[in-house]
Amino acid sequence: MNEILRKEVLAPRITEFEVYAPEIAAKAQPGHFVILRVHEKGERIPLTIADYDAVKGTITMVSQEVGKTTSQLATLEVGDSLADLVGPLGTPMHIEKVGCVVCVSGGLGVAPMYPKARRFYELGSKVVSFIGAQTKEMLIFKERMEKVSHHVGYSTDDGSFGHHGFVTDLLRKFLESGKEVDEVVAIGPLPMMRAAARVTRDFGVKTVVSLNPIMVDGTGMCGGCRVTVGGEVKFACVDGPAFDGHKVDFEELMARQNRFLEEERIAMERFRAQGEGCKCQER
């Protein structure tokens, strides 16, 4: 079970995995996520489902190496299996046909955005996508997003591709141009989602964000992923991960994401010290 059937390095430290998981693939909807463990002593990490194929019985996930677990995940090869995989988790995003939806993604966020943009597109909505990345090299899912969008705009932090600046600049410009927009979906790093929600608030446009806080069980049992939305405490794992971007308390969530920074650093250093040598010998 949970065998990796395809692995592709999309950009430096960003890897796509297609995993055999027929039961999850049969139920997956845009907005669902999974929790996985790489090995028997590993932690449980949530990853959004970037694509699914019920016929082949596979799901696709994209992971960026930011800590020990994601770095270890990147060492797995085709034919290896995940220790554990459970899903689909969360509540699927509510998607219906609208006149025009703007999909704003930053960094890795474009992977979870893809199935949502595709669903909007298939339902006959006009899809405008803005995709931001650090550099041209770090830009992923470009062709896939172009297939399910009527218009795509790009931005990079260093100006190596598209607009030189923030992806939310593109969003602001588009809204300022007076085009009719029914809904904005923003997925990416927390500061980007917060910025997107600030832009759209000025224009009174409904905005949905997808949160990915620290989780343990992913079934509503531990409350570790709690987030304040409109003054109420919600569990992102079961009530989300999609929420009204205008109501999310981003400052609180950003602070909560720092809970284990020190432990993450210790784990990463230990992994580097142990890992690098072995990896060279194996290959």
Next chain:
Amino acid sequence: MPREIAQRHQMPKQDPRERIRNFNEVALGYSPETAISEAKRCIQCPKRPCVGGCPVGVDIPDFIALLREGRFGEAAKKIKEKNSLPAICGRVCPQETQCEAVCTLGRAKNQKPVAIGALERFVADWERRELATLGGNSPAAGNEGATAKVAVVGSGPAGLTCAAELAKFGYRVVLFEALHEVGGVLRYGIPEFRLPKAILDEEVQYVKNLGVEIRTNMLIGQTLTIDDLFNDGFRAVFIGTGAGLPHFLGIPGENLNGVYSANEYLTRSNLMKAYLFPEYDTPIKTGKRVAVVGAGNVAMDAARTALRLGAEKVMIVYRRSRAEMPARAEEIENAEEEGVELMLLTNPVRVIGNEKGWVTGMECMRMELGEPDESGRRRPVPVKGSEFTLEIDTMISAIGTDPNPLLTKRTPGLVLGRHGNIIIDEKTGETSIPGVFAGGDIVTGSATVIAAMGAGKLAARGIHEYIRSRGW
């Protein structure tokens, strides 16, 4: 002339100064000699009130009679006729309010009840060691001939018991568990020092050997629905998904860093083995000054875990008085021996944090007891002007849990009670949906391991009748 009866034998425990530095089991169990001597205290009274005091009806005097003759293996078999998880029950059952509470000997002058729990534990542990030296449990029963398939959802005490009983009836049983390991609250909730996971593993192995197939990482309600299970050919479904939804106090500051639900704190430590970080990857913040809010067994578990993780000061903060503390007397005693401080008649009103979002303190009020409330306990009333600040870096909320709504929300037609609990026919365990049964904390709200086991057992019988009546 009545024979002279010895005094109740205390179970030896690890020294408190030692044990707060390790996660090994605190209570060490009887030696064979002590067990026999304790068993001889049982007067084998004809009324056998203890059997009625046991939610699964273990034939207590009979196993004790075998035990005192040194027939340990037969004593173990006698218990297992009624209880599939004796090593667990011997450790975590509140015997003082069940079998031992009604023990005839306990009513005699200058006598305490027979230590039934300790004896059950001894017998179960003896059998496990014996089986280990014989090279493992008895071979798998493998109910290949069985026709009807039954699904059990949730592998906590209710699910494990129901699955075991159904396998004994001869059904093909598949037990679904959402987490990556089996045991439910026995795995994620109860710490190693109270229930070693190796013991849980062996009890689970016993259930597997009865022919039960276990599928972990299967979240029923998401991966498969109840309808999917029926479509897959299961004739009946038992829901034992527990009371997994944590309560928070609803006071300001509860989302600060350093505030945990007891579920999160204990799951990180027990299931994910964060106490072995960085050998295991899941982190937990140790905390130097820890306040645990609540006074049940879960609160004691969280407080004692915090001590073992290296906290310098651990306080139980409880708004009522000692008499109302819901935890077992034994657990309160253990916690106090280890240095946990009880701050009674104290109620938190807000959690205070610094500019980076970390907990620095907790504002509390002193309470006094007023008139009895609907629970019959005297209502705690705040004392005006008694606010004070407790300096802490970790706050653990252990004020109870509600039934987990994940599966019930996604099962149309399932009738629920006010707290999201599943309503069942108390005689059969059947829910409002034909063929769907339920038991344990998902029905009662958080209760005891043994009550959940009793419910699992009752539902297994209900499922058996249901399937038989349809000629499947």
